[in-house]
Amino acid sequence: MLTRTRNVMFVALFGIVVLGGLTRLTESGLSIVEWKPITGIIPPITLSQWEEEFEKYKQFPEYKLLNYRMSLSDFKYIYYMEWSHRMLGRMIGLVVVLPAAYFGFRGYMTRSTTKKIMGLVGLLGFQGVLGWYMVKSGLSEELMSTPSSVPRVSHYRLAAHLGSAFILYSGMFLAGLQILRDSKVAYDTFPKEVAKILANPSLNRFRRLAICTAILIFLTSMSGALVAGLDAGLIYNEFPYMGTSIIPPKSELFSKSYTKFGESDLWRNFFDNPTTVQFDHRVLAMTTLCAITALWLYSRRLTLPPKARLAINSVLGVSYIQATLGISTLIYMVPIPLASAHQAGSLTLLTTALYLVHNMRRIPIKI
Template sequence: MNPLDPLPRLRLPPWRCNSVIAFHKSTKFAELGPRFFSSNSVGLGVGASSLPVLAPPAVGRWLLVSSALVFAVIVVGGVTRLTESGLSITEWRPVTGVLPPRTAEDWNAEFDKYKSTPEFKLMNHSISLDEFKNIFYMEWGHRILGRLIGITFIAPLAYFALRKKLSPSMPAKLSGMAILIGFQGVLGWYMVKSGLEDSIMDTPGAVPRVSQYRLAAHLGTALVLYGGMLATGLAVIQDWRYARSGAWGGSKTVSWESVLSNPVIRSFTRKSRTLTALVFLTALSGAFVAGLDAGLLYNEFPLMGGRIVPPMDELFSAAYAKAADRSDIWWRNIFENPTAVQFDHRLLAMTTYMSTCLLYLHSRRNAVRSLLPPAARRSITAAFLMANVQVILGLATLLYLVPVPVAAAHQAGSVALLSTMISTLVALRRPSMAAQLWRKAKASMPQTSH
């Protein structure tokens, strides 16, 4: 009798079954172990091996929590800008700045520093100490949340790296994210400095606010960091599910090889990537709108001053050109003229909305719907719904002269829409090589019962 046969056929008493199972592992599984199973393969019931490490779900959950914190800091940063609180703290102290002023003397000292800024002299010269505390705490909370993100990312990263819980490609990728977090702190202070420069006082008609270029760079970096964390976290969880159960794209019956090799799905994936880039670009253009207070112009829709397109002398005013030959009139108007900035944001927003609707309708076609995995169908549907919500929030922000709660919700909506598109792309992603090897190893294991 072959000891490797399924146990029910052996018809042995329980105490003998245990010995047969042990022998079974020591022969057949011992041959598979060194080649197929890694040290974190506890769930597979085998020993350590040279298989590539497959990151466990805990790594994915940690990255999703980190991305949620970045989502929160983006929203808080938007509120900080909308409430004009960002220039209330005039120094960057990464360590000692963790604690806010505690005594009356500390508060007065901080207030005196603010009184020397162009913002106080030109706009807030009549605010009280209590009013200063309100804007101070808003900016302080934004900075503290940024520090919290650094701690909650770096410490677990070191733990998972030391415990060898990261897939081969992850250490470099996650280290890049850690560097990006630190860079965000430096970039944030670089942005704030632009609104504290004394030269603002010497510029006729100048408004004390941060550079729209630096604001866009700060937001864009945060969106890249958020997208990287979210996509990597979702991919880790998806890979684990595939390795364990063969589930891909939200279904155990879908073959990723046949789906991703289909020309229809390849075309759909390319369109999804293009739309994701468009969503990102539209969100980035919103930073220029916020940086120039362009949302306070032309508070009507779809017209601007009674016209679909404002007069050309407003869109491309020679007043914004700084070169002697006016060769910079085009790009300076695009990025520095509030009228052009608002028009561009409208154009991008409507293009994004129509593209999302078209991609959703395309996904509903039988030829596409029958091939898309369930997770991708759910994600593109969520993108369509979020795009409609985002349009409503954008219109409300414009028509009601940028109320803080609605404008903050509009910025959060842009990140939510980006999230749905990232989720769509992850759902159409092939399993990692480590996950494929794990899946093959598990599929090759004989199924025993006892």
């Protein structure tokens, strides 16, 4: 039962990240202008209810600046995209909270595991609040007063929302794997030969490098969130060049247009300048690819447990697929299928890296 619950949870968490990306790519995220955690479960049904929701949407910048010619049928499409995203979030809440309460009251979890799950449940609730906080930034009337403004959510809040989702998924994934491993250790069914391999001090360096690689993958994914939030993928649609050179002109990378105090805060370009943000993501992505390749080559010199060997091979394979998807998404100017696959690929890559980290953990048993 634990395994089934874990699998359902992972699929749901993975799915909501992908659906959230699709919601952003289809520009559906600002279609529901109110946050109703309970009553929002039921979508409009009658024509009058749909017209009422559409009228609410018309009061905000996205309709006034971008979708002023939208029909009611078009509105229904983006509404259902956002509604589906929110409903999946509520479903995940039930999938996490109800089994956690059941296993906790039945005494199936240790005290440390219970604390971890309670922390993750708290993070899940925070994720919902953070999602609405992100949406509110795209509903601000200030967008109407800014010349040539594009109605969209804050890229900072978007990155925070995605980062929180990745952390929640990672925590659930590692906690689930650890629970299953602890069960094998408790019932003395964990392979002794694997425990012996993991106890070898020669693996310590590889273990640390695997953790660093997972962190690097996470940081690269977060830089991708900034790219998405600024629509930075719609400029410099070639690779490896950005214009006439691999590195754009310094005047573009460090433009005073994105500063508030002149030379003293040129660092803002790293977060607000689409050119710099895209360049940073390219550098991080290629660094991550090289780091993974180097880690794989290093692993060939070591004796690893079978699952760890499978994990490092998977990390290498997925990293090259992900790089290919990223370059293709850029070259073809961010088509929805490629962009969605690229976002799913980032979470898949992180998953394989975390699986490697987990399978490199020592086993606290006597050999």
